[in-house]
Amino acid sequence: MTKKSKRESRRRIFDRAYNVYAFLMFTFLYIPVVVMIVFSFNNSRNNTIWEGFTTDWYGVLFEDADIWIILGTTLIIAIISTILAVVIGTLGAVGMSKAKFIGKTFTATILYIPIVIPEIVLAVATLLVVRQGGIGLGLVAMILGNTTLILPYVFITVKSRLAGMDPSIEEASLDLGADRGYTFVHVTIPAILPAIVSGGFMAFTLAVDDLIISNFLANAETVTLPIKIYSQLRRGINPEINAISTLILLAFFICIGFFLLASRIREGRKRRLEQADDAEI
Amino acid sequence: MTEWIKNPEIPAENDMIVSLLNVEKWYGPVHVVKNMSMHIRRGEFLTLLGPSGCGKTTTLRMISGFEEQTSGLIMIENENVDMKEPYQRSVNTVFQNYALFPNLNVYDNIAYGLKVKRMGKAEIREKVEAMLELVQLKGFEKRRVDQMSGGQKQRVAIARALVNEPKVLLLDEPLGALDMKLRKQMQLELKRLQKKLNITFVYVTHDQEEALTMSDRIAVMNQGVIEQLDTPKNIYEKPGTKFVANFIGETNLFEAVITKKGEIATVGTECGNAQIFGDGIEEGENLYVSVRPEDLRFSDEPVEGFSIRARVKEFIYVGNITKMIAELPTGEDIKFARLHTGSLPEVSDLINVYWNIKDGIPIRIREEKTVTDLKNAI
Amino acid sequence: MVKKISNSAVAEKNKRKRKRKMLSNGILCAPIVIWSFLLIVLPLLCLLFMSFMTKGPMGTVRYQFSLESYATIFEPMYFTVVEKSVFIALWTTILCVLFGYPMAYFIARKGPKMSGVFMMMLMIPFWTNVLVVVYSFVIMLNNSGVINSILLFFGLADKPVQLLYTDGSIMIGMVYMLLPFAIMPMYSSIEKMDKNLVEASKDLGAGPIETFFRVTLSLTKPGIFAAVILVFVPCIGFYMITDMLGGGTSIMIGNVIYNQFTSARNWPFGSALSIVLAAVILIMLLVYTKIGGDLDDLGV
Numbered sequence: 016m017t018k019k020s021k022r023e024s025r026r027r028i029f030d031r032a033y034n035v036y037a038f039l040m041f042t043f044l045y046i047p048v049v050v051m052i053v054f055s056f057n058n059s060r061n062n063t064i065w066e067g068f069t070t071d072w073y074g075v076l077f078e079d080a081d082i083w084i085i086l087g088t089t090l091i092i093a094i095i096s097t098i099l100a101v102v103i104g105t106l107g108a109v110g111m112s113k114a115k116f117i118g119k120t121f122t123a124t125i126l127y128i129p130i131v132i133p134e135i136v137l138a139v140a141t142l143l144v145v146r147q148g149g150i151g152l153g154l155v156a157m158i159l160g161n162t163t164l165i166l167p168y169v170f171i172t173v174k175s176r177l178a179g180m181d182p183s184i185e186e187a188s189l190d191l192g193a194d195r196g197y198t199f200v201h202v203t204i205p206a207i208l209p210a211i212v213s214g215g216f217m218a219f220t221l222a223v224d225d226l227i228i229s230n231f232l233a234n235a236e237t238v239t240l241p242i243k244i245y246s247q248l249r250r251g252i253n254p255e256i257n258a259i260s261t262l263i264l265l266a267f268f269i270c271i272g273f274f275l276l277a278s279r280i281r282e283g284r285k286r287r288l289e290q291a292d293d294a295e296i
Numbered sequence: 297m298t299e300w301i302k303n304p305e306i307p308a309e310n311d312m313i314v315s316l317l318n319v320e321k322w323y324g325p326v327h328v329v330k331n332m333s334m335h336i337r338r339g340e341f342l343t344l345l346g347p348s349g350c351g352k353t354t355t356l357r358m359i360s361g362f363e364e365q366t367s368g369l370i371m372i373e374n375e376n377v378d379m380k381e382p383y384q385r386s387v388n389t390v391f392q393n394y395a396l397f398p399n400l401n402v403y404d405n406i407a408y409g410l411k412v413k414r415m416g417k418a419e420i421r422e423k424v425e426a427m428l429e430l431v432q433l434k435g436f437e438k439r440r441v442d443q444m445s446g447g448q449k450q451r452v453a454i455a456r457a458l459v460n461e462p463k464v465l466l467l468d469e470p471l472g473a474l475d476m477k478l479r480k481q482m483q484l485e486l487k488r489l490q491k492k493l494n495i496t497f498v499y500v501t502h503d504q505e506e507a508l509t510m511s512d513r514i515a516v517m518n519q520g521v522i523e524q525l526d527t528p529k530n531i532y533e534k535p536g537t538k539f540v541a542n543f544i545g546e547t548n549l550f551e552a553v554i555t556k557k558g559e560i561a562t563v564g565t566e567c568g569n570a571q572i573f574g575d576g577i578e579e580g581e582n583l584y585v586s587v588r589p590e591d592l593r594f595s596d597e598p599v600e601g602f603s604i605r606a607r608v609k610e611f612i613y614v615g616n617i618t619k620m621i622a623e624l625p626t627g628e629d630i631k632f633a634r635l636h637t638g639s640l641p642e643v644s645d646l647i648n649v650y651w652n653i654k655d656g657i658p659i660r661i662r663e664e665k666t667v668t669d670l671k672n673a674i
Numbered sequence: 675m676v677k678k679i680s681n682s683a684v685a686e687k688n689k690r691k692r693k694r695k696m697l698s699n700g701i702l703c704a705p706i707v708i709w710s711f712l713l714i715v716l717p718l719l720c721l722l723f724m725s726f727m728t729k730g731p732m733g734t735v736r737y738q739f740s741l742e743s744y745a746t747i748f749e750p751m752y753f754t755v756v757e758k759s760v761f762i763a764l765w766t767t768i769l770c771v772l773f774g775y776p777m778a779y780f781i782a783r784k785g786p787k788m789s790g791v792f793m794m795m796l797m798i799p800f801w802t803n804v805l806v807v808v809y810s811f812v813i814m815l816n817n818s819g820v821i822n823s824i825l826l827f828f829g830l831a832d833k834p835v836q837l838l839y840t841d842g843s844i845m846i847g848m849v850y851m852l853l854p855f856a857i858m859p860m861y862s863s864i865e866k867m868d869k870n871l872v873e874a875s876k877d878l879g880a881g882p883i884e885t886f887f888r889v890t891l892s893l894t895k896p897g898i899f900a901a902v903i904l905v906f907v908p909c910i911g912f913y914m915i916t917d918m919l920g921g922g923t924s925i926m927i928g929n930v931i932y933n934q935f936t937s938a939r940n941w942p943f944g945s946a947l948s949i950v951l952a953a954v955i956l957i958m959l960l961v962y963t964k965i966g967g968d969l970d971d972l973g974v
């Protein structure tokens with residue numbers, strides 16, 4: 016065997032081993048998800064041992080008004096926080112890319128704090144302010160806390176997109192007679208839209224999942240899904256929770272599916288138009 | 297070319313479209329544009345030419361309103377535009393990197409300015425179609441801009457600016473990113489467009505050849521100062537300053553002093569005497585004499601009035617012409633071109649250097665030049 | 675018409691124009707500036723303030739300056755907690771980086787389109803409630819769970835092995851929760867790396883292994899450090915994982931803080947602990963930026 020082909024085959028073995036490794040890692044990530052789904056069909060109240068197949072929990076789920084209220088609370092908090100974070104974060108990133116004011120660097124730096132300090136520190140700190148500030152525990156406090164937690168993600172993704180954006184397209188817009196407002200809506204926003212969407216998506220994912228901040232700032236009426244789950248830990252999580260988590264995952268997949276489908280269709284239409292153009296020329 | 301000037305200090309208002317008066321620009325401690333005065337005539341193709349970093353872009357951006365001058369006055373159509381935002385000025389810009397809107401297709405890019413003005417749909421369509429025709433991009437309406445070549449993008453950028461019927465079109469190195477062949481082609485197209493539409497172009501480039509072929513007038517800039525503003529022919533044949541002589545084409549510069557004044561003046565250089573036309577030059581004045589390589593002559597015998605000698609050092613063959621380099625006694629090199637006729641000397645031969653008296657261009661030292669400067673500015 | 679305008683007049687006009695521009699930027703910036711002061715700076719100041727107060731009877735706070743809370747941290751009982759937390763967080767970090775780096779490299783090699791898909795696949799467990807997902811480990815690791823059943827079936831053990839409620843199970847849960855956050859910054863720094871340098875190194879005669887250690891690894895150091903921060907920091911504060919997979923027997927700093935604000939009701943002590951935690955982490959960040967790390971990599 017030549018030296019070269021020996022090297023080739025060694026490389027092929029390495030590549031195959033590498034693929035196996037990646038496969039195993041994804042298996043590690045997905046086995047718990049599969050277990051979660053499987054155990055939503057478990058015929059047992061305290062969900063630690065498999066005791067037979069049933070779809071009852073989905074039935075229970077649909078009759079359990081409480082769990083839907085909890086899901087509603089979770090979504091309301093996550094959605095409002097995400098909207099607030101997207102709006103404030105995007106405006107701030109755009110404004111701070113242009114403005115010069117004292118404390119700008121300071122503000123930009125403290126916005127990293129929610130990412131870099133343990134969430135529990137932010138949670139107790141917010142708790143103190145909320146208590147002292149007379150806002151009281153509950154929905155508003157939870158929205159404030161969650162928004163603070165996810166705001167930096169939006170801010171940073173939009174900021175880095177802006178840094179990579181060609182500043183002259185905004186100037187081109189001004190040059191063509193559009194004022195700053197029109198330019199912001201018609202040029203800046205479309206240019207940073209991918210970052211807004213991905214930052215917002217990340218923010219929403221974190222907000223839906225958040226336990227620590229929500230737990231500290233909730234009152235008895237504003238139980239979210241993570242809080243509910245946490246409260247059940249000691250006794251064993253009810254398969255009903257597995258069922259609703261499975262449905263949430265399903266909902267996410269359907270949304271993503273629709274999103275991909277829509278963009279695929281749009282791409283396709285665009286391509287067809289272009290081909291038509293080319294044919295004309 | 298001076299007939300049109302009635303009074304050199306106050307230009308006829310109708311002929312001026314953009315005026316810069318004593319404009320200064322500082323970036324913090326950096327003095328980027330220095331006391332610049334310039335009048336741009338209606339319908340002309342004016343080029344700002346200078347090395348990179350000399351302040352061309354800054355000047356252009358002050359006209360378009362993206363930068364504010366530190367002091368001085370900028371007027372467009374005889375109107376002070378200090379308080380006008382970029383979107384209120386009747387000039388449009390073609391950016392170096394095209395700056396097309398990536399989210400819009402070709403049609404919407406060109407229609408942008410008209411949509412901003414809330415023009416009717418039908419009218420927009422008509423104008424955009426006409427523009428597409430003009431820049432030869434018909435049929436590309438629906439094309440996404442990131443799917444176009446550099447040359448096509450540049451045409452879209454030009455169409456997008458021109459569709460607004462600006463009083464002045466500002467172009468900042470618009471062809472800088474194109475390859476040589478496309479560049480040449482676009483140069484001709486731009487020139488054609490400018491003549492056809494009769495719009496004032498202010499064109500920025502660092503490429504002297506481009507400037508010479510395209511412009512009606514060229515402003516040669518150096519370190520924030522306009523060294524000379526004149527027609528391409530005059531810039532080339534009568535460089536006003538040492539910098540211009542060096543920057544535009546190749547030249548040989550002799551540091552000299554007038555030893556005998558007169559219609560034909562005698563100048564003394566370190567290596568010997570020479571002659572130039574001495575119109576208005578005083579005895580004892582220090583100046584430079586610029587002689588283009590193609591105008592520099594040599595002979596075996598001394599020539600009347602000239603006593604500069606040099607030793608042949610090297611021949612360089614460039615296609616159909618041969619360049620020759622010779623060394624002066626001071627150690628400096630001088631360049632000869634256009635040697636395709638006649639017999640050539642051998643390397644290390646001694647030659648006598650001379651030129652036709654009209655080819656020795658006197659370049660006078662700065663402060664005595666301010667009067668001509670002012671005239672040229674207008 | 676060519677009258678020379680005085681410089682001060684131009685300056686005055688420029689100033690007015692600039693003021694108008696500043697106003698529009700100010701409106702954009704105001705919300706985020708106000709928000710970050712009211713909900714980041716102010717809370718942390720409150721926390722700092724609270725940490726210097728004195729514990730009153732029955733879970734109340736006496737507003738009197740004292741260093742009592744900080745002194746408490748050094749009591750042996752809490753010191754073991756700190757030790758334990760650091761131990762678990764350190765191991766979790768090492769495991770995440772060790773297992774995550776090859777994954778990051780694997781994904782980065784796949785080209786932009788596939789990379790996007792893989793990165794999304796990493797986040798899928800987070801689309802639903804990750805706590806429920808992590809609870810699957812309780813299901814799998816308990817004494818009558820899948821793993822023990824397999825061990826017993828094949829005769830690899832004669833009685834169930836204690837897998838759950840150990841340091842090991844805590845670490846598995848932590849690694850599971852934090853692995854994607856370790857992979858993300860490492861992926862983006864591998865992505866950003868100039869591939870030509872790797873080629874150049876090979877060209878200069880270095881073997882693939884030498885090239886990896888000398889070039890790739892050192893070029894992606896900021897990504898690795900970002901991963902370290904993104905794993906170590908939350909790990910120390912995740913009280914729910916310890917509750918779930920540690921069975922309440924092993925507690926970490928997060929649990930102690932949680933308890934101070936709930937059952938134990940000692941707010942000053944909880945605050946002091948939080949402040950110390952935050953301070954240690956800010957020092958880590960300082961080091962991170964000093965070695966050339968980019969804070970933005972923490973936010974991917």
Ligand SMILES: Nc1ncnc2c1ncn2[C@@H]1O[C@H](COP(=O)(O)OP(=O)(O)O)[C@@H](O)[C@H]1O
Nearest residue numbers: 323326328346347348349350351352353354355
């Ligand atoms: N925003 C700025 N801040 C500071 N200095 C600048 C800025 N813009 C340009 N300069 C400096 O001004 C000088 C002229 O720049 P420019 O007008 O872009 O030159 P040109 O277009 O002729 O290459 C350069 O030295 C450049 O470094």
Ligand SMILES: [Mg+2]
Nearest residue numbers: 349352353354
């Ligand atoms: Mg420039």
